[in-house]
Amino acid sequence: MKKSFTKTILCAAFATATAGVALADEVNIYSYRQPDLIAPLLDAFTEKTGIETNVLFLDKGLVERMKAEGENSPADVILTVDISRLSNAKEEGVTEAVDSDAINSTIPAQYRDPDGHWFGVTTRGRVVYASKDRVAQDAITYEELADPKWKGKICIRSGQHSYNIGLIASMIAHNGEAATDEWLKGVKDNLARKPAGNDRAQAKSIYAGECDLGIGNTYYVGLMMTNDKEPEQKEWADAIKVLFPNSDARGTHVNISGMALAKHAPNKDAALQLMEFLASPQAQEIYAEQVFEYPVYPEAEPSDIVKSFGEIHPDPLPLDEIAKNRQKASELVDMVGFNN
The missing domain is CATH 3.40.190.10 (Periplasmic binding protein-like II)
Incomplete structure (x- = not known):
């Protein structure tokens, strides 16, 4: 060995x-x-x-x-x-x-x-966890997360976490700083609670009925599905479906x-x-x-488990181009008071 x-x-x-x-x-x-x-x-x-x-x-x-x-x-x-x-x-x-x-x-x-x-x-996709029971649609865009129809229905971890900074940086790369600023304000207005926890905590909150949508990485779904040490996480995973944002357009942000x-x-x-x-x-x-x-x-x-999430269409934008916007992404999170 x-x-x-x-x-x-x-x-x-x-x-x-x-x-x-x-x-x-x-x-x-x-x-x-x-x-x-x-x-x-x-x-x-x-x-x-x-x-x-x-x-x-x-x-x-x-x-x-x-x-x-x-x-x-x-x-x-x-x-x-x-x-x-x-x-x-x-x-x-x-x-x-x-x-x-x-x-x-x-x-x-x-x-x-x-x-x-x-x-x-x-790679891992930065995707939307959606309640199987309360969310009928099977397609979404990142931009739609700022739509007022989701007011009080979105859960997310800290906006300053590197996973979210990567997503926000990709929004700047595609839509520009001003549009991303407005988008962040809209997402903040739709939050069910203050940003907290890790990605798995967002699935747990959906399971508990605290929100209908969460933002998380794809691999956490696999970790929850196979967690024999904490079997309650299998229930969290079973409560959600994975939506791959912008699949029909520029593609889903991946890290x-x-x-x-x-x-x-x-x-x-x-x-x-x-x-x-x-x-x-x-x-x-x-x-x-x-x-x-x-x-x-x-x-x-x-793997077969990853295939079970659905088909991913990754954003083809080079990651070094996205990374150039990470400092500005962090500044925007603070400017809009996203975590407050």
């Missing part, structure tokens, strides 16, 4: 690398994703290549840690979620450009940095889980092998099934 590391053991192993002893046939991963979510993927990589993987899970402060470590950082590969975090890692100077035909041939241009500093591996090469990677060759493996159709299908997301490689298939 593959080695299992506690954070303490990992820190000790990374300290060894920091001391200048780069271990052969190993790759060190700094990850925003829970280790158990990526374990099957890394097991498959080790089985194929013989290269062991060490994972340090950091739910916050990943970039700050790497900047503090500087040239002595043991990190080889960064695995994270959300275009904002990937863009921030590039801007803070902790990543290195990669030019790999193996990666570029399977990851469409819209899901990779034009300069090669980050690459999407899977990514992605990867980047660390600037001072001590095991660069092994790191590149891992990144090329993660970009392969085989790995994308393993990863996507494990986390209930969509592979970015067009020929790779999502």
Whole structure:
């Protein structure tokens, strides 16, 4: 069985690398994703290549840690979620450009940095959770969420959460700042309660009758549907249907889980092998099934559970274009008092 590391053991192993002893046939991963979510993927990589993987899970402060470590950082590969975090890692100077035909041939241009500093591996849609009992329609647009007919019927997490900042940034990219400002005001007027909780909490509120619509990522639906430890979440999932906004027009906003090469990677060759493996159709299908997301490689298939949500038509706008608007999106959230 593959080695299992506690954070303490990992820190000790990374300290060894920091001391200048780069271990052969190993790759060190700094990850925003829970280790158990990526374990099957890394097991498959080790089985194929013989290269062991060490994972340090950091739910916050990943970039700050790497900047503090500087040239002595043991990190080889960064695995994270959300275009904002990937863009921030590039801007803070902790990543290195990669030019790999193996990666570029399977990851469409819209899901990779034009300069090669980050690459999407899977996508998730930012969709509408709708009550099966109280919402008759099966199609919607993001713009419609500001329609007064939904007054007091929408639930959402904090407008400043990176998932919502990504959505708002995409609205700016498509409709402009002024129109997005008015749209945010309209959505705020339609909220059933103050923004709170995570995406699953929005499904719970729909189940409880507190609202009819919620905004959430597609993969949370899969997590709820299969949650044997907290079976009440299966009831939340059963109470909603997934609506893919703007499917008949520009497409549904998607975000990514992605990867980047660390600037001072001590095991660069092994790191590149891992990144090329993660970009392969085989790995994308393993990863996507494990986390209930969509592979970015067009020929790779999502899991049956993900297919059950319905067909997604992703917005083709390159994510780096959306990411350029994230600061303005955050400012708009504060300007309209969205979270108040």
